[in-house]
Amino acid sequence: xxxxxxxxxxxxxxxxxxxxxxxxxxxxxxxxxxxxxxxxxxxxxxxxxxxxxxxxxxxxxxxxxxxxxxxxxxxxxxxxxxxxxxxxxxxxxxxxxxxxxxxxxxxxxxxxxxxxxxxxxxxxxxxxxxxxxxxxxxxxxxxxxxxxxxxxxxxxxxxxxxxxxxxxxxxxxxxxxxxxxxxxxxxxxxxxxxxxxxxxxxxxxxxxxxxxxxxxxxxxxxxxxxxxxxxxxxxxxxxxxxxxxxxxxxxxxxxxxxxxxxxxxxxxxxxxxxxxxxxxxxxxxxxxxxxxxxxxxxxxxxxxxxxxxxx
Amino acid sequence: xxxxxxxxxxxxxxxxxxxxxxxxxxxxxxxxxxxxxxxxxxxxxxxxxxxxxxxxxxxxxxxxxxxxxxxxxxxxxxxxxxxxxxxxxxxxxxxxxxxxxxxxxxxxxxxxxxxxxxxxxxxxxxxxxxxxxxxxxxxxxxxxxxxxxxxxxxxxxxxxxxxxxxxxxxxxxxxxxxxxxxxxxxxxxxxxxxxxxxxxxxxxxxxxxxxxxxxxxxxxxxxxxxxxxxxxxxxxxxxxxxxxxxxxxxxxxxxxxxxxxxxxxxxxxxxxxxxxxxxxxxxxxxxxxxxxxxxxxxxxxxxxxxxxxxx
Numbered sequence: 001x002x003x004x005x006x007x008x009x010x011x012x013x014x015x016x017x018x019x020x021x022x023x024x025x026x027x028x029x030x031x032x033x034x035x036x037x038x039x040x041x042x043x044x045x046x047x048x049x050x051x052x053x054x055x056x057x058x059x060x061x062x063x064x065x066x067x068x069x070x071x072x073x074x075x076x077x078x079x080x081x082x083x084x085x086x087x088x089x090x091x092x093x094x095x096x097x098x099x100x101x102x103x104x105x106x107x108x109x110x111x112x113x114x115x116x117x118x119x120x121x122x123x124x125x126x127x128x129x130x131x132x133x134x135x136x137x138x139x140x141x142x143x144x145x146x147x148x149x150x151x152x153x154x155x156x157x158x159x160x161x162x163x164x165x166x167x168x169x170x171x172x173x174x175x176x177x178x179x180x181x182x183x184x185x186x187x188x189x190x191x192x193x194x195x196x197x198x199x200x201x202x203x204x205x206x207x208x209x210x211x212x213x214x215x216x217x218x219x220x221x222x223x224x225x226x227x228x229x230x231x232x233x234x235x236x237x238x239x240x241x242x243x244x245x246x247x248x249x250x251x252x253x254x255x256x257x258x259x260x261x262x263x264x265x266x267x268x269x270x271x272x273x274x275x276x277x278x279x280x281x282x283x284x285x286x287x288x289x290x291x292x293x294x295x296x297x298x299x300x301x302x303x304x305x306x307x308x309x310x311x
Numbered sequence: 312x313x314x315x316x317x318x319x320x321x322x323x324x325x326x327x328x329x330x331x332x333x334x335x336x337x338x339x340x341x342x343x344x345x346x347x348x349x350x351x352x353x354x355x356x357x358x359x360x361x362x363x364x365x366x367x368x369x370x371x372x373x374x375x376x377x378x379x380x381x382x383x384x385x386x387x388x389x390x391x392x393x394x395x396x397x398x399x400x401x402x403x404x405x406x407x408x409x410x411x412x413x414x415x416x417x418x419x420x421x422x423x424x425x426x427x428x429x430x431x432x433x434x435x436x437x438x439x440x441x442x443x444x445x446x447x448x449x450x451x452x453x454x455x456x457x458x459x460x461x462x463x464x465x466x467x468x469x470x471x472x473x474x475x476x477x478x479x480x481x482x483x484x485x486x487x488x489x490x491x492x493x494x495x496x497x498x499x500x501x502x503x504x505x506x507x508x509x510x511x512x513x514x515x516x517x518x519x520x521x522x523x524x525x526x527x528x529x530x531x532x533x534x535x536x537x538x539x540x541x542x543x544x545x546x547x548x549x550x551x552x553x554x555x556x557x558x559x560x561x562x563x564x565x566x567x568x569x570x571x572x573x574x575x576x577x578x579x580x581x582x583x584x585x586x587x588x589x590x591x592x593x594x595x596x597x598x599x600x601x602x603x604x605x606x607x608x609x610x611x612x613x614x615x616x617x618x619x620x621x622x
Binding site for chain 1: 333335336337339341344354355358383385386388389390391392394395396398399417418419420421422423424425427428430431432436437438439442444447448456457458459460461462463481484485486487488489490491492493495496497501504505508552
C-alpha cells in the first residue's frame, strides 16, 4: 500500500499527531533509571536498556491514541553501537505495535552514497553474491536534506518507489535560523524551489487518495509559509514539527491541513514523552499516564484544528 | 592541538591526499571475500568482518604515504548495528595508526538535536548522574550540512571548540545538481553565504598557522567556484572531493591551494581503495599493492599541484 495512503488512514483513524521518540538522556524519568540500574558493568549499555524500557512503555501506552511515531536518530547515535542496536529494537517494537514509523535522520549525500543511505533505510542490504538480508532499520519513511539538489534525492525516491516507503524532504525547517538559507532567492525562494522539486519528483508515487509518498517538512513556527505552501500544493504530505517545546502556535496550524484534514502530520516530542516533568511527579513514577494525557490533549486539539472546528 | 594545525602538519609531512574509506559492497576484492567467508551463520556479520579486514589492510598499507582518511558513514549504516560496530573499530584502527580521521556523516538538525549529534561525533556521551563514558565514534572532524542555518551549526562548533575537533561544512558540493540550491540568490549565492558564515563562526577556532578548525567542502568538479572561494578566504580549510571516480580535473585544482599548498585536503575514495579493479588482478589478490601505487600517484601529483609545479 502506498505510503501516502497509509498516512491518510492513520490521520482518519487516529488523528494527525506524530509522537517523537527523542530520548534526551537528561529527561528520562529518574524512577525508571533506578529500576534499570545495575544490569551490568557497562553504564552505556545499562542506559541503552533504560531507554528501550522507556520507549517500550511509551509505545505501549499510546497505541490506542496515536498512530505514528517519529524516531530521532541523533539520540541513538550518541549512545554508540549499543545505541544503534537500541534504535533497531525500537523500530521493530513500534512496527510490531502497528505504528507508522518515520525515521528522522535528515540524511543526504551525492548520488553513489545516497544509494547506500537509501538501501540502509528504505530497503535492505544487498551483499556480494546477491545475498539478501532483512532490513536493518525497518521503518515506513525517512527524512532527508535537499541541499545537494535533485541527484542527491533520486536514489531515495527510487527506493521509496520500489518498496512503498515514504520520504519527507526538509523544506522550511522549524528553527529560528531557517530563513538564512531557505529564504534566499528572488521571486522563488530556496524552500519554494524545494517544494516544487518534491512535487515533480513525487508524481510517480501518488496513491489512491491523491497524495504522493514524497512529502516535505515544514515547521509550525512559520505559519505563513505553511499556509502558502499548502495553497500551492494541496496534495503534498506535510510533516510539521515545532509544536510543544518549540512553541509553535497550534491555533495557527489550520491552513496547513488539506482536504478535510488530510495530508498533514504534526509532530510533538518532548511535550508528550516527558510530560511528567510538567507536573508534581518529579520522579516520573507515572510517566506513561502523563504522556497519555498529553497525547490525548494534542490529538484532540489537532483533530479539531484539522477539521476547522477549533473555537 | 588545534585541528587546523594538525591538518597543516599532515599536508606538510605527507601531502594533501585524503583517502576515502567507502566500502561499496559490490567492489570488495573477491579474493578477500572468499578468505573471510564461513565465519558463522550470519551473512551480514561475515560481510562486516570482511570489510574490517579490507579497511585494516588498506589503512596498514597506506600509512607511510597518506596522512588522512575520510570515513563515509553511509556504507557502515547500511550494514545495520553490526556495521556501526565495524565503523567504531575502523575509526579506532585509523586513529591508532596515526591517521587524521574525518567522519563523513553530513549531519544536521535543529539546535537541541544538533547538540546530540555533536556530542555523538565530537565528544562523548554524558549520561544521567554525569557518568562519562569514552567517545563512541572517535574522530578528528565531522562533515555537516548547513541547510538549517547558524543555530543548527552552533552546537557542532561549540563541541569542536571544546574538544579541539574540526568541522567541514558543505558549501559547494561536487555533484551535478549542486547548483540547484547552492547557486540561488542574487549578488550573494547560497554557497557564498555559507562560506561567509563559516568564516565568521570559525574566528574563535583559529590555530597557530592562521587557519580555522571550521572548514568547508568544495567539489573539485567546480574549479571556478573553488578558485573564487579560495581568493576570498585564503585561511579557510577546504575539503575537496570529486577527483577520481567523479572525474574532477586535477590540473585545475591549483588555485584551490592557499599559501604554498596549505589548507586544502583532496579526497579520493574509489580511485584508490578499489584501484585493483582497473588492472588485470580481477580477484584483487594484491589490492593493497594497487591501492598503494595509486595513492603514491595521487599524493605526488597533488603535492606538485599544490606547490604550483605541475607540468
